[in-house]
Amino acid sequence: METTGMAEKRIGIVGGGAWGTALAIQAVRAGAQANMLLRDADLAARMNQNRENDLYLPGIPLPAGLNATLNADDVLQADAVLLVTPAQFLRDSLAAIAGKWQRDVPAIICAKGIEKHSGALMENVVRDVLGDVPVAVLSGPTFAQEVAAGLPAALTLACRDREMGKNLVEMIGTSAFRPYYSSDVTGVEVAGAIKNVLAIASGVVAGMKLGDNARAALVTRGLAEMSRLAIAMGGRAETLMGLAGLGDLMLTCTGTLSRNYTFGVALGQGQSTSDILSSRRSVTEGVHTAASVTAVAEKYGVEMPICTAVNQVANHHAPLRETLDTLLNRPFRDEH
Structure with missing residues (x-):
């Protein structure tokens, strides 16, 4: 196990899924005591007993x-707290512990998505519930299983306060888990949310056996959609070319460990959204985000035909072949 040599660091993790567990393991590798807040008492007991x-x-x-614990006090007495609940449940999870949050403890957002009913990015959700606490976002091309196994990974840690961001990088980083600092919180959040929607589209292409040419075109044009919305919302173009943008998009649109990609494959093979989701334990964020991003794009006047198509098929039962034909018959245009 690799450690940084810093004694008695404490990192809290809110969320007991695969990614929360992988990040808790990484926190220990970085030399910290990791306390995970779970809602399932039986799972917490098994984790502590069976490891x-x-x-x-x-x-x-x-x-x-x-x-693993059900006691929020154990988790919030920390140098930083990682928020790893699914995006659509983050507000309720925070509301349950907001009264115990210490105002100087950084909240590191590890959920990727846009809140469905409000169109809010996760930073805004955190500030709505917790007020003016320090906020950072951790995002990038990472599968939980690989991080948990100690395989090499690099990702982005975004924080508006550079000194705090650099401190958080040192707190959680190791040689095999390499956070790169960015000040572009908005760009990182938008990238992390939209890549899940595009991964569904990429899976549909694979499920329908449309070929590698089509998938490469889709991912590239999807990156253009992602960039347009991120810039419209105040993000920076270079962020979309980095780990949280292009890097995460490449991984999620091609990796069979991606829940969003495999959801798209099943959709492309003719399965329904309800049937696919009912067979899964973990949340498929891109389904919810497809609806959110369509509304946000309309608000900002940004054209996002691929994300709109995913929303129509995944959330509104639009015929897949007809929706694809509509995309393919759009007018020709300049690339940039």
Whole structure:
């Protein structure tokens, strides 16, 4: 196990899924005590006794410095708290613990999405519930299983306060888990949310057997959609070319460990949204975000035909072949 040599660091993790567990394991590797806040008492007891998250990350041993608990006080007495609940549940999760949050403790957002009913990015959700607490966003091309296994990964940690961002990078980073600092919180958030929608589209292409040419075209034009909205919302173009943008898009649009990609594959093979989701334990964020991003794009006057098509098929039962034909018959235009 690699550690930084810093004694008695404490990192809290809100969320007990695969990604929360992987980040808790990484926190221990970085030299911290990791306390995970769970809602499932039976799962917490099994994790502490058997040293495994058998529901969400089976087969990966949990290190001695990781503790699962139902007690928010144990988790919030920390140097930083990672928020790893799914995006659509983040507001309710925070509301349950807001009264115990210490105002100087950074909230590191690890959820990727846009809130469905409000169109809010996760930073805005955190500030709505917790007020003026320090906020950072951790995002990039990472599968939980690989991070938990200690395989190399690089990602972006965005924070408007450079000094705090750099401190957080040192707090959670190791040689095999490399956060790169950015000040572009908005760009990183938009990229992390929209890549899930585009991964569904990429999966549909694979499920319909439309070929590698089509998938390459879709991912590239999807990146253009992502960039247009991020810039319209105040993000920077270069962020979309980095780990949180292009990097995460490449991974999620091609990796079979991606829930969004495999959802799209099943959709392309003719399965319905309800049937696919009912067979899954983990949340497929892109389905919810497809609806959110369509509304946000309309608000900002940004054209996003691929994301709109995903929303129509995944959330409104639009015929897949007809929706594809509509996309393919759009007028020719300049690339940039």
